Amino acid sequence: MTRVHDMGGRFGDGAITPEAEDDPVFHEEWHGRALALTLAAGGLGQWNIDISRHARECLPPMDYARLSYYEKWMAGLAGLLVDADVLTRRELETLTSDMPSPLADKAVSADRVAPMLAAGGPADRPSAIAAVFKAGDAVKTRKITGNRLMDGGHTRLPAYAAGATGRIVMLHGTHVLPDSSAHQLGDGAEPLYAVAIPAAHLWASPEHPDDEVILDLWQSYLDPA
Amino acid sequence: MPHDHSDHDHPHALLPSDPALRVKALETILTRKGLIDPAALDEIIETYETKIGPRNGAHVVARAWLEPDFRAALLRDATAVVCDLGYYGRQGEHMVAVENTAQTHNMVVCTLCSCYPWPLLGIPPGWYKSDAYRARAVREPRKVLAEFGVTLPESVAVRVWDSTAEMRYLVIPQRPEGTEGFTQAQLMDLITRDSMIGTGLAVVP
Structure with missing residues (x-):
């Protein structure tokens, strides 16, 4: 499981209040x-x-x-x-x-x-881990989200996208793995992909059959589907 | 490093509860320890209030509308292109440009925190960082768009980009009809911040 910040898909938050383009950058x-x-x-x-x-x-x-x-x-x-x-x-x-x-x-x-x-602070790093997926490949995200290196630790697979089937949109190169880096366990760089998941695989009542959500996910979050 | 504290022993509970006083308290002790230069804080605030903001992104989009080669390069390697324009920097180290078409509408969110392409769009507006947007944008993007006054036809698919890594996304909105012959400066005035997040469309002149 993840934590309170992991709120994608949650019900009950109410309407969004847009802001004018020229509103102050800092309101206070x-x-x-x-x-x-x-x-x-x-x-x-x-x-x-x-x-x-x-x-x-x-x-x-x-x-x-x-x-x-x-x-x-x-x-x-x-x-x-x-x-x-x-x-x-x-x-x-x-x-x-x-x-x-x-x-x-x-x-x-x-x-x-x-x-x-x-x-800035670029997050791409060399990695000995080869990319095993290419654009178009079908993948499945881990069923159980959560940090595998540190129980309760930082991870970037949102709960709403766990155990879902999607396809690789693009390979972003090899990037620092937050699950490792957040706990000073090294960069742990590995391939990072954009993964498209149809809305119909994520929600009980998707708004439109062609809509999808795309997430950036590390290779160790994914299995072949 | 970070670890779980119970409600009462979390270090923030040691600070004043009023937010403005809380910030002041942190600034005071860090300055006393020589760890913060208040002039550097002024400089950071001024940078994001006056120098780095959505005009940078509008410049990139206007050029993509006007120059086919620039557009192709931007879609191929946005990081290299924005770097050439001097728009590389913190929270924009790895850029991807995604283009709206007659078939696809792109929209960007960060459900886990508030990731946003600072060098191109500045500091995100309050709603982008709100629980409501983070929770709802992935599940019901069309209802969210309606709250921004945008209704998409049934023939358009929505792609919501959840910024879960250090990749940052810039939406290239569709160029409005009736803008043939517009200069770059005229086009930039049509390109809103929201249109580059995907919660708005470019202004029709």
């Missing part, structure tokens, strides 16, 4: 601050993107449901900072510290922002 000042803080703290290099996603997913389900988007980012960041020993619980609580940080020389300065954002 603290939203922008929260995003910037997360990016700058990430620049300390103490965790990767899979670890940071998992930190948000590990929030207790009641918190995940209750907190707004950027509140979840802040809660995830607080967890990351403590779990990575960047801050102590006491420092978080008192907001004071008499200990300088050994990571201070890694702090992102204003002039490093543009190069940091431009460099």
Whole structure:
């Protein structure tokens, strides 16, 4: 099983509220601050993107449901900072510290922002694992979703797409496996594919017989069908 | 690294509950420890408020509409093409362009979090990150589209791209009729953010 964040296909959420194209990027000042803080703290290099996603997913389900988007980012960041020993619980609580940080020389300065954002963090890596599927091949996703390396760990096969039959649309190359990377077990790079699954294989009442959902799935999530 | 904490011992419970104060508290302690430069935060915010946004994506789409060779290259290897235009970067490291046609309408979601092509479209709007969109876009895309004022004919199939990896998707909307002879700048004004996510169509002039 996965976690509370895995909500694709869920019923009960109500209508969506579109936004005007010229609405502010950040609706509250603290939203922008929260995003910037997360990016700058990430620049300390103490965790990767899979670890940071998992930190948000590990929030207790009641918190995940209750907190707004950027509140979840802040809660995830607080967890990351403590779990990575960047801050102590006491420092978080008192907001004071008499200990300088050994990571201070890694702090992102204003002039490093543009190069940091431009460099990004590509996820493709060489891999000794050969691609066994090609475009058009029929595949079946794992029936039971969940991390095979770490119970309750990070994974990217959504529950709604588990045990479904589809076909390979394209091979994206070999990419870091989040199930491994989120737990500091190495990149574990393997072939990554776009897999098309007919809506009729996913939902009790699909809207249209020709509709489909396409997911990016790693080779180890798939079996031949 | 991240692990399960119970409701009460999760580190975030140590911070003030008001969100603005919570952010301020984190910024304060990280600054005191020399781990954050507040000027860098200002720079990040300004970048996404004023420099990186959907005009970048509109530039790519307008060129795809105008130049057949560019369109072919974009569909073949979008990452290389956007890189050449200076639109490579964080959350846009691996790009795929998908084209709407008379038979197929593409729409993008991230059901597991909020993955989105930042260098081309900027920071996602609130609705893209909402539980309702994440939950419903895969199961009932046509009902979702209707909430954006879009009704597709029965002859069009919907392909919903769930961004479950580091691949990021840019929808190339259909070029509206009556735009023959339009310049790139005129076309860019028709290309909305929503049309490049697939929850909208390009504006008909």
